[in-house]
Amino acid sequence: MKTEPGTLVGNEDQPLRALLLSARPAPVLPPRFKQEVWRRIERAEVAREAPSVPWLEVLVGRLLRPRFLVAGLAALVVVSGTAGALERSIAARTAARAQYLAAVAPNTLR
Amino acid sequence: MRRSFLILAGLLLASAAIVLGSFHLGARMGGGAGRTADDLEWLRLEFHLGEPELAKVRVAHEGYLPVCRSYCERIAAATAEMVQALGPGTNVPPLVDQKLAEIGALRAQCQAAMLRHFAEVSRLMPEPEGRRYLAEMQRLTLGAHEHLEHSMASPAGASHEHHGH
Numbered sequence: 001m002k003t004e005p006g007t008l009v010g011n012e013d014q015p016l017r018a019l020l021l022s023a024r025p026a027p028v029l030p031p032r033f034k035q036e037v038w039r040r041i042e043r044a045e046v047a048r049e050a051p052s053v054p055w056l057e058v059l060v061g062r063l064l065r066p067r068f069l070v071a072g073l074a075a076l077v078v079v080s081g082t083a084g085a086l087e088r089s090i091a092a093r094t095a096a097r098a099q100y101l102a103a104v105a106p107n108t109l110r
Numbered sequence: 111m112r113r114s115f116l117i118l119a120g121l122l123l124a125s126a127a128i129v130l131g132s133f134h135l136g137a138r139m140g141g142g143a144g145r146t147a148d149d150l151e152w153l154r155l156e157f158h159l160g161e162p163e164l165a166k167v168r169v170a171h172e173g174y175l176p177v178c179r180s181y182c183e184r185i186a187a188a189t190a191e192m193v194q195a196l197g198p199g200t201n202v203p204p205l206v207d208q209k210l211a212e213i214g215a216l217r218a219q220c221q222a223a224m225l226r227h228f229a230e231v232s233r234l235m236p237e238p239e240g241r242r243y244l245a246e247m248q249r250l251t252l253g254a255h256e257h258l259e260h261s262m263a264s265p266a267g268a269s270h271e272h273h274g275h
Contacts, residue, residue, distance in 0.1 A: 053114070060114040063121055073128065080129040084136025096152035103149040104174065105224055105251045106182055 153231075156246075157239040166234045174227040181220035188213045224251065 030036075062068055150168060153159055159167065192209035196202070228247040232240035 056114045056118065060117050064117070072125075076125055076128045077132045080132035081136035081139075084133035085139060086136075087133075088137040093152065093155055096155060100149050100152040101250060104171070104178065104227065105247075106178070 153243070157235055157243050159235065159239075163235060167231055170227065170230050170234060174223075174230075177223055177227075178220070181216060181223065185213060185216045185220065188216060221251075 063072075148154075150164060150171060153167060154164055188209055192206055192213060195205040195209055225248070228244055228251075232244040232247075234240070235243055
């Protein structure tokens with residue numbers, strides 16, 4: 001059988017063509033299909049027109065860069081850890097001072 | 111946009127958790143462990159004393175402690191006698207005046223001994239630190255009285271002003 005380029009079957013195979021067309025399943029559309037389609041289109045348009053916050057998008061984009069994430073994490077850990085150690089050291093020194101004062105200058109004299 | 115907000119909120123929450131965790135970890139790993147067995151630990155830390163200087167200061171400190179304790183006991187005994195002399199009545203017997211004078215004199219002697227001890231300790235420290243120690247101890251032990259007396263003498267302490275009747 002010789003077919004023309006770009007065609008599945010030749011014009012001479014009309015019975016086969018009819019058979020193929022009849023074999024194509026006809027989908028059963030759900031109720032209110034058209035309304036649902038239009039509703040989705042409207043919703044998509046509304047979402048497209050919603051105001052975006054460009055600086056927020058830029059900020060989040062930058063924050064999510066791996067290099068920035070690693071640097072930020074490291075900075076947070078170092079600064080917070082140092083602050084914690086410093087706070088502990090100050091508290092320990094204050095307690096040591098109170099202990100010395102209690103030994104050499106009881107409250108009755110102060 | 112909503113997604114960006116959610117990401118930003120998540121990042122902020124994660125950052126707060128990291129800050130808190132690191133702070134507590136740093137505090138746990140940091141030096142100092144509250145109350146120590148050594149009363150002189152503060153001097154070592156604050157005035158950067160080495161072992162030889164600290165040993166000299168320790169000798170002076172241990173020599174001063176019985177003197178301080180003795181004054182404290184005498185002041186406590188005189189105070190108890192004064193309270194007993196006050197009794198349940200509403201007037202102040204002359205014995206109370208005598209006991210108050212005694213307590214005042216004992217406190218003055220005790221304070222003088224304390225200041226002499228501070229001066230002695232300051233001389234055992236290297237020069238700039240010794241001077242700083244003496245100033246700090248005077249501020250800590252005499253400052254409280256000064257503050258109280260200033261507040262009582264200020265115009266705000268109106269209860270001390272005597273108005274003509």
